[in-house]
Amino acid sequence: LMLEEKMHGAISRDEFSLHYQPVIEVNTGNIIGAEALLRWKNPSLGQVSPEEFIPIAEQTGLIVPIGYYVLNEALKATSTWIVKYRGPFNIAVNLSPLQFKDPKLINTVKRLLDQYNLSGNSLSLEITEGVLLGSKHYIRQAFADIQSMGIKISMDDFGKGYSSLNYLRQHTFNTLKIDRSFMQDFERDKTAPALINATIAMAHALDVEVIAEGVETQAQIDYLTENSCDYAQGYLFSKPLPHAEFEQLLCLDE
Numbered sequence: 533l534m535l536e537e538k539m540h541g542a543i544s545r546d547e548f549s550l551h552y553q554p555v556i557e558v559n560t561g562n563i564i565g566a567e568a569l570l571r572w573k574n575p576s577l578g579q580v581s582p583e584e585f586i587p588i589a590e591q592t593g594l595i596v597p598i599g600y601y602v603l604n605e606a607l608k609a610t611s612t613w614i615v616k617y618r619g620p621f622n623i624a625v626n627l628s629p630l631q632f633k634d635p636k637l638i639n640t641v642k643r644l645l646d647q648y649n650l651s652g653n654s655l656s657l658e659i660t661e662g663v664l665l666g667s668k669h670y671i672r673q674a675f676a677d678i679q680s681m682g683i684k685i686s687m688d689d690f691g692k693g694y695s696s697l698n699y700l701r702q703h704t705f706n707t708l709k710i711d712r713s714f715m716q717d718f719e720r721d722k723t724a725p726a727l728i729n730a731t732i733a734m735a736h737a738l739d740v741e742v743i744a745e746g747v748e749t750q751a752q753i754d755y756l757t758e759n760s761c762d763y764a765q766g767y768l769f770s771k772p773l774p775h776a777e778f779e780q781l782l783c784l785d786e
Protein backbone atom coordinates (compact mmCIF):
# COMPACT_ATOMS: atom_id res chain seq x y z
CA LEU A 533 0.00 0.00 0.00
CA MET A 534 2.83 2.39 0.76
CA LEU A 535 4.38 1.77 -2.66
CA GLU A 536 1.01 2.39 -4.29
CA GLU A 537 0.55 5.72 -2.46
CA LYS A 538 4.01 6.90 -3.42
CA MET A 539 3.50 5.82 -7.04
CA HIS A 540 0.54 8.21 -7.41
CA GLY A 541 1.97 11.45 -8.71
CA ALA A 542 5.40 9.96 -9.29
CA ILE A 543 5.16 10.80 -13.01
CA SER A 544 4.45 14.48 -12.39
CA ARG A 545 7.15 14.59 -9.70
CA ASP A 546 9.52 13.31 -12.38
CA GLU A 547 10.62 10.28 -10.34
CA PHE A 548 10.64 7.83 -13.25
CA SER A 549 13.38 7.53 -15.83
CA LEU A 550 14.42 5.07 -18.49
CA HIS A 551 17.58 3.06 -18.84
CA TYR A 552 18.58 1.68 -22.21
CA GLN A 553 20.28 -1.63 -22.90
CA PRO A 554 21.84 -1.97 -26.36
CA VAL A 555 20.75 -4.71 -28.74
CA ILE A 556 23.69 -5.99 -30.82
CA GLU A 557 23.59 -7.49 -34.30
CA VAL A 558 25.44 -10.79 -33.88
CA ASN A 559 27.06 -10.78 -37.37
CA THR A 560 28.53 -7.29 -37.21
CA GLY A 561 28.70 -6.44 -33.50
CA ASN A 562 26.88 -3.16 -34.26
CA ILE A 563 24.31 -1.62 -31.95
CA ILE A 564 21.01 -1.74 -33.86
CA GLY A 565 18.74 -0.55 -31.09
CA ALA A 566 17.95 -0.78 -27.40
CA GLU A 567 15.44 -2.02 -24.87
CA ALA A 568 13.95 0.71 -22.68
CA LEU A 569 13.76 -0.30 -19.02
CA LEU A 570 11.83 1.69 -16.44
CA ARG A 571 13.48 2.98 -13.26
CA TRP A 572 11.84 4.61 -10.24
CA LYS A 573 13.64 6.75 -7.66
CA ASN A 574 11.51 8.10 -4.84
CA PRO A 575 12.88 10.68 -2.33
CA SER A 576 11.94 8.56 0.70
CA LEU A 577 12.12 5.03 -0.74
CA GLY A 578 15.23 5.51 -2.85
CA GLN A 579 15.66 3.37 -5.95
CA VAL A 580 12.80 0.84 -6.20
CA SER A 581 13.34 -2.26 -8.33
CA PRO A 582 10.92 -2.80 -11.26
CA GLU A 583 10.42 -6.34 -10.01
CA GLU A 584 8.84 -4.76 -6.91
CA PHE A 585 6.88 -1.85 -8.34
CA ILE A 586 5.71 -3.09 -11.76
CA PRO A 587 3.45 -5.82 -10.29
CA ILE A 588 1.86 -3.14 -8.06
CA ALA A 589 1.50 -0.75 -10.99
CA GLU A 590 -0.24 -3.58 -12.86
CA GLN A 591 -2.60 -4.44 -9.97
CA THR A 592 -3.62 -0.80 -9.49
CA GLY A 593 -3.90 0.14 -13.18
CA LEU A 594 -1.17 2.77 -12.76
CA ILE A 595 0.83 0.86 -15.38
CA VAL A 596 -1.35 2.45 -18.08
CA PRO A 597 -0.31 6.09 -17.49
CA ILE A 598 3.22 4.96 -16.54
CA GLY A 599 3.34 2.97 -19.79
CA TYR A 600 2.48 6.09 -21.78
CA TYR A 601 5.28 7.92 -20.00
CA VAL A 602 7.63 5.10 -21.10
CA LEU A 603 6.45 5.17 -24.73
CA ASN A 604 6.75 8.96 -24.90
CA GLU A 605 10.25 9.07 -23.36
CA ALA A 606 11.54 6.14 -25.41
CA LEU A 607 10.24 7.51 -28.72
CA LYS A 608 11.46 11.04 -27.96
CA ALA A 609 14.96 9.68 -27.25
CA THR A 610 14.86 7.51 -30.37
CA SER A 611 13.98 10.48 -32.57
CA THR A 612 17.13 12.30 -31.43
CA TRP A 613 19.34 9.20 -31.74
CA ILE A 614 18.16 8.54 -35.27
CA VAL A 615 19.34 12.03 -36.24
CA LYS A 616 22.65 11.97 -34.33
CA TYR A 617 23.54 8.38 -35.04
CA ARG A 618 23.56 7.15 -38.62
CA GLY A 619 21.81 3.94 -39.46
CA PRO A 620 18.54 2.37 -38.39
CA PHE A 621 17.66 2.28 -34.73
CA ASN A 622 14.92 0.21 -33.11
CA ILE A 623 13.63 0.90 -29.61
CA ALA A 624 11.94 -1.94 -27.72
CA VAL A 625 9.32 -1.11 -25.11
CA ASN A 626 7.77 -3.63 -22.68
CA LEU A 627 3.96 -3.74 -22.63
CA SER A 628 1.88 -5.10 -19.75
CA PRO A 629 -1.44 -6.87 -20.42
CA LEU A 630 -3.50 -3.87 -19.23
CA GLN A 631 -1.71 -1.57 -21.66
CA PHE A 632 -2.25 -3.98 -24.51
CA LYS A 633 -5.98 -4.12 -23.70
CA ASP A 634 -6.28 -0.32 -23.50
CA PRO A 635 -8.42 0.73 -26.50
CA LYS A 636 -6.40 3.98 -26.73
CA LEU A 637 -3.06 2.18 -27.21
CA ILE A 638 -2.98 2.04 -30.99
CA ASN A 639 -4.02 5.64 -31.59
CA THR A 640 -1.64 6.91 -28.95
CA VAL A 641 1.29 5.04 -30.48
CA LYS A 642 0.33 6.36 -33.91
CA ARG A 643 0.19 9.94 -32.58
CA LEU A 644 3.59 9.60 -30.84
CA LEU A 645 5.24 8.20 -33.98
CA ASP A 646 3.85 11.18 -35.95
CA GLN A 647 4.87 13.66 -33.27
CA TYR A 648 8.48 12.42 -33.28
CA ASN A 649 8.57 11.88 -37.03
CA LEU A 650 9.36 8.17 -36.69
CA SER A 651 8.32 5.27 -38.86
CA GLY A 652 6.74 2.25 -37.23
CA ASN A 653 9.78 0.08 -37.82
CA SER A 654 11.71 2.16 -35.25
CA LEU A 655 9.56 0.56 -32.54
CA SER A 656 9.21 -2.96 -31.13
CA LEU A 657 6.58 -3.82 -28.53
CA GLU A 658 7.63 -6.63 -26.18
CA ILE A 659 4.87 -8.73 -24.74
CA THR A 660 4.77 -11.71 -22.40
CA GLU A 661 2.29 -14.57 -22.11
CA GLY A 662 -0.06 -12.59 -19.90
CA VAL A 663 -0.97 -10.41 -22.89
CA LEU A 664 -2.05 -13.46 -24.85
CA LEU A 665 -4.70 -14.63 -22.40
CA GLY A 666 -8.16 -13.55 -23.41
CA SER A 667 -10.03 -13.15 -26.66
CA LYS A 668 -7.99 -14.60 -29.51
CA HIS A 669 -9.98 -12.49 -31.97
CA TYR A 670 -9.23 -9.24 -30.13
CA ILE A 671 -5.53 -10.10 -29.87
CA ARG A 672 -5.28 -10.97 -33.56
CA GLN A 673 -6.93 -7.67 -34.53
CA ALA A 674 -4.63 -5.69 -32.23
CA PHE A 675 -1.55 -7.49 -33.64
CA ALA A 676 -2.72 -6.71 -37.19
CA ASP A 677 -3.31 -3.02 -36.35
CA ILE A 678 0.11 -2.70 -34.71
CA GLN A 679 1.98 -4.58 -37.45
CA SER A 680 0.22 -2.64 -40.23
CA MET A 681 2.08 0.44 -38.93
CA GLY A 682 5.39 -1.44 -39.37
CA ILE A 683 5.81 -1.84 -35.61
CA LYS A 684 7.35 -5.15 -34.58
CA ILE A 685 5.89 -7.43 -31.93
CA SER A 686 8.34 -9.42 -29.81
CA MET A 687 7.57 -12.38 -27.61
CA ASP A 688 9.59 -11.65 -24.46
CA ASP A 689 10.96 -14.29 -22.06
CA PHE A 690 10.49 -17.07 -24.63
CA GLY A 691 10.82 -20.55 -23.16
CA LYS A 692 10.07 -19.48 -19.60
CA GLY A 693 6.31 -19.92 -19.60
CA TYR A 694 3.87 -22.72 -20.17
CA SER A 695 2.68 -22.51 -23.74
CA SER A 696 5.02 -20.35 -25.77
CA LEU A 697 4.88 -22.78 -28.70
CA ASN A 698 1.12 -22.64 -28.84
CA TYR A 699 1.23 -18.83 -28.95
CA LEU A 700 3.69 -18.95 -31.82
CA ARG A 701 1.14 -21.03 -33.73
CA GLN A 702 -1.76 -18.72 -32.97
CA HIS A 703 -0.20 -15.29 -33.54
CA THR A 704 2.26 -13.66 -35.90
CA PHE A 705 5.35 -12.44 -34.09
CA ASN A 706 8.25 -10.55 -35.66
CA THR A 707 10.79 -11.32 -32.96
CA LEU A 708 11.35 -13.88 -30.25
CA LYS A 709 13.54 -13.11 -27.24
CA ILE A 710 15.10 -16.19 -25.69
CA ASP A 711 14.73 -15.93 -21.91
CA ARG A 712 17.98 -15.21 -20.10
CA SER A 713 17.67 -18.37 -17.97
CA PHE A 714 18.88 -20.32 -21.03
CA MET A 715 22.15 -18.32 -21.00
CA GLN A 716 22.48 -18.81 -17.24
CA ASP A 717 22.37 -22.60 -17.75
CA PHE A 718 24.53 -22.52 -20.87
CA GLU A 719 27.88 -23.48 -19.32
CA ARG A 720 26.68 -26.09 -16.84
CA ASP A 721 24.02 -27.88 -18.82
CA LYS A 722 24.02 -29.49 -22.30
CA THR A 723 20.27 -29.05 -22.62
CA ALA A 724 20.40 -25.25 -22.70
CA PRO A 725 22.62 -24.91 -25.83
CA ALA A 726 20.57 -27.57 -27.62
CA LEU A 727 17.34 -25.72 -26.84
CA ILE A 728 18.84 -22.37 -27.88
CA ASN A 729 19.93 -23.84 -31.21
CA ALA A 730 16.54 -25.50 -31.78
CA THR A 731 14.69 -22.30 -30.88
CA ILE A 732 16.71 -20.27 -33.41
CA ALA A 733 16.05 -22.83 -36.16
CA MET A 734 12.36 -22.98 -35.35
CA ALA A 735 12.00 -19.19 -35.29
CA HIS A 736 13.79 -18.83 -38.62
CA ALA A 737 11.55 -21.49 -40.17
CA LEU A 738 8.63 -19.25 -39.14
CA ASP A 739 10.36 -16.12 -40.48
CA VAL A 740 10.78 -14.75 -36.95
CA GLU A 741 14.00 -13.03 -35.83
CA VAL A 742 15.74 -14.02 -32.60
CA ILE A 743 17.26 -11.96 -29.80
CA ALA A 744 19.24 -13.86 -27.16
CA GLU A 745 18.93 -12.19 -23.76
CA GLY A 746 21.30 -12.27 -20.81
CA VAL A 747 24.48 -12.87 -22.86
CA GLU A 748 27.38 -12.61 -20.43
CA THR A 749 30.28 -14.67 -21.83
CA GLN A 750 32.37 -14.97 -24.99
CA ALA A 751 31.52 -18.70 -25.20
CA GLN A 752 27.83 -17.79 -25.36
CA ILE A 753 28.21 -15.21 -28.14
CA ASP A 754 30.47 -17.61 -30.09
CA TYR A 755 27.75 -20.27 -29.89
CA LEU A 756 25.07 -17.76 -30.94
CA THR A 757 27.21 -16.69 -33.90
CA GLU A 758 27.74 -20.29 -35.03
CA ASN A 759 24.02 -20.95 -34.78
CA SER A 760 22.91 -17.85 -36.73
CA CYS A 761 21.22 -15.99 -33.90
CA ASP A 762 20.25 -12.53 -35.22
CA TYR A 763 20.69 -10.27 -32.17
CA ALA A 764 22.02 -10.38 -28.63
CA GLN A 765 21.59 -8.39 -25.45
CA GLY A 766 23.40 -8.72 -22.13
CA TYR A 767 26.11 -7.65 -19.72
CA LEU A 768 28.83 -8.87 -22.14
CA PHE A 769 28.00 -5.78 -24.20
CA SER A 770 26.48 -3.44 -21.64
CA LYS A 771 24.13 -3.29 -18.70
CA PRO A 772 21.10 -0.99 -19.06
CA LEU A 773 22.42 2.62 -19.00
CA PRO A 774 20.95 6.04 -18.21
CA HIS A 775 20.11 8.22 -21.23
CA ALA A 776 23.37 10.23 -21.35
CA GLU A 777 25.62 7.19 -20.90
CA PHE A 778 23.74 5.24 -23.53
CA GLU A 779 24.16 8.14 -25.94
CA GLN A 780 27.93 8.10 -25.33
CA LEU A 781 27.98 4.40 -26.13
CA LEU A 782 26.18 5.09 -29.42
CA CYS A 783 28.72 7.75 -30.39
CA LEU A 784 31.63 5.39 -29.62
CA ASP A 785 30.00 2.69 -31.72
CA GLU A 786 29.95 4.89 -34.85
Ligand code: G
Nearest residue numbers: 568569570582583586599602626627628772
Ligand atom coordinates in the same frame (compact mmCIF):
# COMPACT_ATOMS: atom_id res chain seq x y z
O1 G B 1 16.24 -4.18 -15.56
P1 G B 1 15.22 -5.05 -15.16
O2 G B 1 15.36 -5.21 -13.68
O3 G B 1 14.77 -3.67 -15.52
O4 G B 1 13.66 -5.30 -15.47
C1 G B 1 12.89 -6.08 -14.61
C2 G B 1 11.57 -6.43 -15.22
O5 G B 1 10.75 -5.27 -15.36
C3 G B 1 11.67 -7.06 -16.60
O6 G B 1 10.87 -8.21 -16.59
C4 G B 1 11.09 -6.04 -17.53
O7 G B 1 10.36 -6.66 -18.57
C5 G B 1 10.15 -5.24 -16.63
N1 G B 1 10.06 -3.86 -17.12
C6 G B 1 11.06 -2.96 -17.21
N2 G B 1 10.62 -1.80 -17.74
C7 G B 1 9.30 -1.98 -18.01
C8 G B 1 8.28 -1.15 -18.58
O8 G B 1 8.50 -0.01 -19.01
N3 G B 1 7.03 -1.67 -18.67
C9 G B 1 6.73 -2.93 -18.24
N4 G B 1 5.48 -3.33 -18.38
N5 G B 1 7.67 -3.75 -17.72
C10 G B 1 8.94 -3.30 -17.61
Ligand code: G
Nearest residue numbers: 626688712745746747748765766767768772
Ligand atom coordinates in the same frame (compact mmCIF):
# COMPACT_ATOMS: atom_id res chain seq x y z
O1 G C 1 12.25 -9.37 -18.57
P1 G C 1 12.95 -8.46 -19.49
O2 G C 1 13.76 -9.23 -20.45
O3 G C 1 12.11 -7.44 -20.18
O4 G C 1 13.99 -7.58 -18.64
C1 G C 1 15.32 -7.54 -18.89
C2 G C 1 16.00 -7.75 -17.56
O5 G C 1 17.20 -8.49 -17.74
C3 G C 1 16.39 -6.48 -16.87
O6 G C 1 16.17 -6.65 -15.53
C4 G C 1 17.88 -6.38 -17.14
O7 G C 1 18.56 -5.60 -16.19
C5 G C 1 18.27 -7.84 -17.08
N1 G C 1 19.50 -8.18 -17.78
C6 G C 1 19.94 -7.64 -18.93
N2 G C 1 21.11 -8.21 -19.33
C7 G C 1 21.40 -9.16 -18.40
C8 G C 1 22.48 -10.12 -18.28
O8 G C 1 23.38 -10.20 -19.11
N3 G C 1 22.43 -10.92 -17.20
C9 G C 1 21.43 -10.87 -16.29
N4 G C 1 21.51 -11.72 -15.25
N5 G C 1 20.41 -10.01 -16.38
C10 G C 1 20.38 -9.15 -17.42
Ligand code: MN
Nearest residue numbers: 567626658688
Ligand atom coordinates in the same frame (compact mmCIF):
# COMPACT_ATOMS: atom_id res chain seq x y z
MN1 MN D 1 11.87 -7.23 -22.18
Ligand code: NA
Nearest residue numbers: 688689709745
Ligand atom coordinates in the same frame (compact mmCIF):
# COMPACT_ATOMS: atom_id res chain seq x y z
NA1 NA E 1 13.04 -11.05 -21.26
